[in-house]
Amino acid sequence: MKEIFLKIAERNGEPEIAGIEKAINEAALGQRSIIEELLNRDIFNEEDFLQGLAEELNISWEENLKTINKRKLREVCSAQLALKHRLLPLSFGDGSELIEEEDPDDAGNALPADGEPGNAEHREDGSSGASKGKVRLRIATYDPFNFLARQTASQMIDSPIEWSMASRTRILQGIQELYGVGADTFEQILAGRDLDMESLDVDRDEANVLDDDDEEASVVKFVNQIIREALEQRATDIHVEPLHDDLRIRYRIDGMLHEIAVPENIRALQSSVIARLKIMSKLDIAERRLPQDGRINLSLDDQQIDVRVATIPTVEGESVSLRLLNQEKFNLDRLGMIDHTRERVEELLKMSNGIVLITGPTGSGKSTTLYTFLSELNKPETRIVTIEDPVENKLDGVMQIAVRPEIDLTFGRGLRSILRGDPNIVMIGEMRDLETAEIAVRASLTGHLVFSTLHTNDSIGGISRLTDMGVEPFLVSASVRAFLAQRLVRRLCPSCKVKGEYPDGYLESIGFPTQLEGQPSVAAEGGCERCRQSGYLGRLAIYEICLVTPAIENLIVTGASTAQIKETAISEGFITMREYGWQKVLSSDTTVEEVLAATTVELNVGGKQHVLSS
């Protein structure tokens, strides 16, 4: 067998013979699959390698994985078989057989029998005794040497099987799309276990350990699978939403909502799934009419994950939203700031007092920046206290307080007690009102370094926001050291980005620095598997920093307009968020379109403020 792999390696021009031999030997020793071992080690390009193998073994190769007649496939090939052995059933017979197979029992759901063959996947059909044993089931595998899988499949499936091959990534994706997350567990649960509520109450007082599933199928395991899948897909939120006749599960990934495939009939478990989530978050499971908030502490691969849970009673039933707060590692490098901004930020972090304000709308990544700054400053000899609404990430060694208006623990009240506790550094989740702003100003003037956020679009707009709140201009100029505005843009997928072509003159017209080296990259149409066909993977922040220099202090005190302040700032080296964005386009991290979309509002608002203040 080794010869085949070496031959493919040679043909693909990958001379890593030693690595291949090592993988084969180690797989044999550990009684693991050689194919999995080779793929896990990234020795080969997955697609090329498996296609080469298919050719060598004379097995047909699936260029496009398309499942036809999904319901029938799920019926013939159980989720347990498909998920356990990683097999993807593709089609059952051809169009003509589908029509003959139509079962009158399913008439309620069935489309007319004269539907076009192309619609086959929407059509219902049960199995009829007559066609059994003749119709072939086509199944894709990526490990043709997995004899156990082939054996089990032929025992469990009562039809001849036609094997083909495709890449692992595509097969695993296909299995999940066909069956839905947690389908194997779901199938077993439906196959006759009692859904007594007691069994949901596992680990009530302990951390919920996601990777510690018991062998047995249960709602507990099913819910864990949904959460684990979300984490694997880097989702930030999970929404479990009852619809009129179905239960929908959506993940938010990179800011966009994606509906995920779930097992058919998942509605049968709706109340158990929701009850389990409420138990995990220590909520009152009997209370279904009022919204509730809770938390879950999860553990996956020894990593702690904090989950904030909110239930909302809707007319169709209770919906549950989970926000997954990964215990991120915060450090300045991860913010990816350009040198200009990074140098200024590092200077700010060395100060012993003053206010640093981060501005931007909700969802612009302000919290990540705040937490990063605090993490940089978090030393044994520094006392850091925060007041937040709510505490999104826990930082070791930092005293964090959550605002609780219901017991009158407001930002203002919390802050006053914080300051009595002699901190060096204070972080205020948001500066919402004059009371909070005034306490912050006083704190900074009495030797504290204060970080907070403001709800304005650009950096310089923060000045008028504070004075509009009622803070005296001379206090703004005396206490605030910098306004840092930010937005998130999508990051280009490193695996598939391509160089873009723009019409003559377009880039100049939007102010893109064409005189600099390099053409802007764009997202590849259709993307690739790694980025879920979107062309983008993750997000990055673009910034604009306005330092309150002596010249700007003067302008603030004399009530100068935003435009005047901006002009002075630019003469002192200020870089607008859009210009910052162009730097990130030139380094191929994002696109012209992303930067334009993220910074257009900022320009409009800037214009409006100019009108207002002049």
Ligand SMILES: [Zn+2]
């Ligand atoms: Zn991609």
